[in-house]
Amino acid sequence: MKRILVLGAGKSTGVLIEYLLHEAATHDWRVVVADLDVDLARRRVAGHERGETAELDVEDDGPRDRLIAAADVVVSMLPASMHPDVARACIEHRKHFVSASYVSAEIKDLAQVAERHGITMLNEMGVDPGIDHMSAMERLDALRGEGKEITAFETFTGGLIAPECDDNPWRYKFTWNPRNVVLAGQGGVKFKHNGRFKYIPYHKLFSRFEPLSIPGYGDFEGYPNRDSLKYRHHYDLWDVDTIYRGTLRRPGFCKAWDCLVQVGLTDDSYSLEGVDGMTYRDFVNAYLWYDEQMSVELKLRAYLKLDMNSEEFDKLEWLGLFERRPIGLKRATPAQVLQQLLEEKWALKPDDKDMIAMLHKIEYAKDGRRYREQSSMVTLGSDPVRTAMASTVGLPTGIGTKLILTGVIDHPGVLIPTMPDVYRPVLKELRAHGIAFQHTVEELG
Amino acid sequence: MKRILVLGAGKSTGVLIEYLLHEAATHDWRVVVADLDVDLARRRVAGHERGETAELDVEDDGPRDRLIAAADVVVSMLPASMHPDVARACIEHRKHFVSASYVSAEIKDLAQVAERHGITMLNEMGVDPGIDHMSAMERLDALRGEGKEITAFETFTGGLIAPECDDNPWRYKFTWNPRNVVLAGQGGVKFKHNGRFKYIPYHKLFSRFEPLSIPGYGDFEGYPNRDSLKYRHHYDLWDVDTIYRGTLRRPGFCKAWDCLVQVGLTDDSYSLEGVDGMTYRDFVNAYLWYDEQMSVELKLRAYLKLDMNSEEFDKLEWLGLFERRPIGLKRATPAQVLQQLLEEKWALKPDDKDMIAMLHKIEYAKDGRRYREQSSMVTLGSDPVRTAMASTVGLPTGIGTKLILTGVIDHPGVLIPTMPDVYRPVLKELRAHGIAFQHTVEELG
Numbered sequence: 001m002k003r004i005l006v007l008g009a010g011k012s013t014g015v016l017i018e019y020l021l022h023e024a025a026t027h028d029w030r031v032v033v034a035d036l037d038v039d040l041a042r043r044r045v046a047g048h049e050r051g052e053t054a055e056l057d058v059e060d061d062g063p064r065d066r067l068i069a070a071a072d073v074v075v076s077m078l079p080a081s082m083h084p085d086v087a088r089a090c091i092e093h094r095k096h097f098v099s100a101s102y103v104s105a106e107i108k109d110l111a112q113v114a115e116r117h118g119i120t121m122l123n124e125m126g127v128d129p130g131i132d133h134m135s136a137m138e139r140l141d142a143l144r145g146e147g148k149e150i151t152a153f154e155t156f157t158g159g160l161i162a163p164e165c166d167d168n169p170w171r172y173k174f175t176w177n178p179r180n181v182v183l184a185g186q187g188g189v190k191f192k193h194n195g196r197f198k199y200i201p202y203h204k205l206f207s208r209f210e211p212l213s214i215p216g217y218g219d220f221e222g223y224p225n226r227d228s229l230k231y232r233h234h235y236d237l238w239d240v241d242t243i244y245r246g247t248l249r250r251p252g253f254c255k256a257w258d259c260l261v262q263v264g265l266t267d268d269s270y271s272l273e274g275v276d277g278m279t280y281r282d283f284v285n286a287y288l289w290y291d292e293q294m295s296v297e298l299k300l301r302a303y304l305k306l307d308m309n310s311e312e313f314d315k316l317e318w319l320g321l322f323e324r325r326p327i328g329l330k331r332a333t334p335a336q337v338l339q340q341l342l343e344e345k346w347a348l349k350p351d352d353k354d355m356i357a358m359l360h361k362i363e364y365a366k367d368g369r370r371y372r373e374q375s376s377m378v379t380l381g382s383d384p385v386r387t388a389m390a391s392t393v394g395l396p397t398g399i400g401t402k403l404i405l406t407g408v409i410d411h412p413g414v415l416i417p418t419m420p421d422v423y424r425p426v427l428k429e430l431r432a433h434g435i436a437f438q439h440t441v442e443e444l445g
Numbered sequence: 446m447k448r449i450l451v452l453g454a455g456k457s458t459g460v461l462i463e464y465l466l467h468e469a470a471t472h473d474w475r476v477v478v479a480d481l482d483v484d485l486a487r488r489r490v491a492g493h494e495r496g497e498t499a500e501l502d503v504e505d506d507g508p509r510d511r512l513i514a515a516a517d518v519v520v521s522m523l524p525a526s527m528h529p530d531v532a533r534a535c536i537e538h539r540k541h542f543v544s545a546s547y548v549s550a551e552i553k554d555l556a557q558v559a560e561r562h563g564i565t566m567l568n569e570m571g572v573d574p575g576i577d578h579m580s581a582m583e584r585l586d587a588l589r590g591e592g593k594e595i596t597a598f599e600t601f602t603g604g605l606i607a608p609e610c611d612d613n614p615w616r617y618k619f620t621w622n623p624r625n626v627v628l629a630g631q632g633g634v635k636f637k638h639n640g641r642f643k644y645i646p647y648h649k650l651f652s653r654f655e656p657l658s659i660p661g662y663g664d665f666e667g668y669p670n671r672d673s674l675k676y677r678h679h680y681d682l683w684d685v686d687t688i689y690r691g692t693l694r695r696p697g698f699c700k701a702w703d704c705l706v707q708v709g710l711t712d713d714s715y716s717l718e719g720v721d722g723m724t725y726r727d728f729v730n731a732y733l734w735y736d737e738q739m740s741v742e743l744k745l746r747a748y749l750k751l752d753m754n755s756e757e758f759d760k761l762e763w764l765g766l767f768e769r770r771p772i773g774l775k776r777a778t779p780a781q782v783l784q785q786l787l788e789e790k791w792a793l794k795p796d797d798k799d800m801i802a803m804l805h806k807i808e809y810a811k812d813g814r815r816y817r818e819q820s821s822m823v824t825l826g827s828d829p830v831r832t833a834m835a836s837t838v839g840l841p842t843g844i845g846t847k848l849i850l851t852g853v854i855d856h857p858g859v860l861i862p863t864m865p866d867v868y869r870p871v872l873k874e875l876r877a878h879g880i881a882f883q884h885t886v887e888e889l890g
Binding site: 187188190193194196197198199200201202203204208229262263264267269270272273274282285286287289290334 | 632633635638639641642643644645646647648649653674707708709712714715717718719727730731732734735779
């Protein structure tokens with residue numbers, strides 16, 4: 001009987017744990033869920049006969065290592081900063097490791113020793129990173145196999161709100177880590193477009209979005225996401241003219257978010273003076289010049305050159321940025337103040353459902369003709385546990401874990417799911433769970 | 446006979462060394478000038494009977510410490526990052542220390558031990574920081590002594606080009622560290638205006654300048670300089686409604702520099718891909734969208750919303766940003782590419798003279814009436830050694846050194862020149878060298 005240790009029972013683990021417990025009977029597994037909050041772990045396992053729980057402070061090496069030593073594979077759903085310690089303990093005890101997080105430099109350093117000991121460390125098995133890699137590589141490999149020359153690759157993912165719950169002027173609510181949303185894009189952006197390297201500084205990012213649409217789900221916009229150039233390596237796209245990764249939002253989001261960036265409210269690099277005693281109105285006013293006559297609203301319109309009836313201004317007003325309401329924080333960066341306000345306004349209601357949307361645009365040439373293929377996937381949440389985020393993160397992680405235990409994935413080393421042996425069986429099973437891509441092709445020029 | 450050790454014989458040390466050698470006969474001193482480039486040190490000393498030279502790699506502790514041990518006071522004109530090691534060696538050998546650089550956290554840590562051993566560590570003895578502190582404190586203390594209540598304090602300094610050599614459209618040339626000019630303002634700005642804390646993000650900095658003028662020298666503009674709030678502490682201005690420090694440029698500079706910031710060309714946080722083989726035109730194009738029809742010039746105008754006959758565009762064109770000329774660097778950040786181009790275009794000609802301008806605006810109240818005092822100082826360079834920069838940095842540093850050796854400054858600890866015992870004799874001697882402030886007062890409201 002094989003043992004799976006799941007570290008962390010937080011928000012996005014519901015579908016993962018349910019999947020593993022469901023598969024456990026067929027494969028004769030036991031699933032151990034460990035969390036600092038053992039009650040949370042117990043609610044996830046819900047008395048399932050194949051499940052166990054443990055109370056664990058993961059920084060407490062002794063108990064952590066005993067749990068790891070007793071397992072066959074460790075699935076880390078902890079914050080990414082905790083993965084290196086867990087991964088090193090897995091190496092020491094010769095256990096496989098699975099996570100949905102980006103491969104960090106510290107994890108990469110373990111590649112050789114993992115290979116030597118026959119251990120598989122399978123990372124980036126969530127949605128983004130995860131399903132994006134697998135679905136992109138499936139199409140790229142298929143097209144290359146048909147003798148088509150890839151000339152452009154663009155990919156977009158967004159964690160959004162389901163159409164029936166899309167009821168605020170931003171058309172956005174928090175379905176994932178709010179801090180990452182507030183700080184998105186800081187550090188600037190690199191990509192390649194029509195054979196040229198392109199750069200966009202942070203303060204221009206949200207004014208350079210691309211309009212997009214997904215059949216059946218309407219219009220979106222995509223803004224570029226950090227360093228797209230490293231994907232040349234992951235996807236074997238060294239000679240491609242265009243490579244671009246972006247984040248999806250509903251139309252109108254980027255222009256309004258750009259206002260917050262322009263004012264300076266997303267800055268996380270310093271603490272505000274005297275935030276204790278400030279209102280949200282004072283907060284905005286701290287970025288505008290002094291004027292005895294003009295209101296904060298008028299100064300902001302003038303500063304951002306917004307028309308009287310601009311949709312961007314309406315969105316800012318809807319957020320409550322001009323309210324004479326105390327912020328109520330003792331010490332905070334501008335980004336932290338903004339995040340607090342957004343968490344209130346962009347909160348999910350109890351019955352709100354989320355949506356994950358993904359879109360790949362691939363251009364290729366064959367026999368002197370040029371084509372564009374669009375592949376898209378949309379998953380909607382079905383209830384507060386089975387959110388679209390929890391399904392698209394949890395299912396590939398769970399399937400990856402199963403494929404390691406059943407010997408289908410047999411690649412020692414540090415992996416991401418870009419090889420056919422991994423992405424084929426995972427995508428096949430995802431399709432059976434309703435996570436499937438639609439394709440359209442048009443001829444260009 | 447007392448010995449002065451001057452570490453570093455670089456660009457701005459000519460006037461300092463000349464001053465110290467000139468004073469040496471009167472006070473029976475010897476002046477030892479040490480530099481990695483001993484020929485440079487020899488040229489500075491020029492065979493003066495009171496002078497000596499030494500070849501020194503300052504990271505070579507043994508020889509460095511022997512020179513320090515043989516001296517009575519050490520004047521460090523090295524790059525600021527080297528000061529802490531020198532200062533710690535001064536403590537060890539019980540020698541006084543003088544520099545023109547900002548007090549770093551590492552220097553501040555030496556305050557108690559310096560006090561205990563009766564050692565004076567006199568910092569920020571250049572122009573900015575230096576003359577700015579002294580001239581501001583002289584006026585602030587005088588006004589406070591007359592029972593006037595200070596309500597606003599603004600101060601501006603600029604290293605510029607003398608009016609007769611002011612012959613390019615930017616009205617600017619490099620008279621000081623080009624890298625600092627290119628990176629100026631990164632990290633954003635904090636100040637206080639009319640009782641409210643104000644913040645400006647980097648990408649808005651150069652659009653929020655203040656028009657200024659200096660009698661006899663015409664118009665300027667000032668843009669805010671980093672964290673003005675810490676000067677509340679230095680100048681005992683805790684209750685002041687407005688505190689603002691800025692940098693002076695000639696009119697039109699800020700709007701044109703803002704274009705470079707908006708495009709993203711001042712970013713120093715990443716290296717460009719394939720800079721080897723790029724022209725300056727390609728460099729600019731890397732920040733603009735792809736378009737088969739539009740020229741780089743047209744795209745830039747559209748991106749920055751510049752009119753056809755805009756002065757900003759003329760300045761950008763004058764720089765050569767659109768030239769099809771290879772950059773010729775193997776690896777560079779955007780800021781490094783820009784700096785290379787600027788160093789070519791903003792180079793001083795052999796007979797160009799520089800200019801240091803400083804302006805304090807102080808508002809105060811007395812008996813229910815309100816006044817504004819402006820104090821300004823302009824120094825022009827007289828030849829390639831006696832530049833305005835070398836004089837305004839070298840003379841206060843030299844005078845401070847003399848005042849320590851003659852016992853006039855007798856304050857053990859880590860100091861900046863904000864106390865009357867220091868600023869009075871220094872400013873008096875600076876006036877004798879022609880570095881003097883003019884004052885005007887007007888009643889307000």
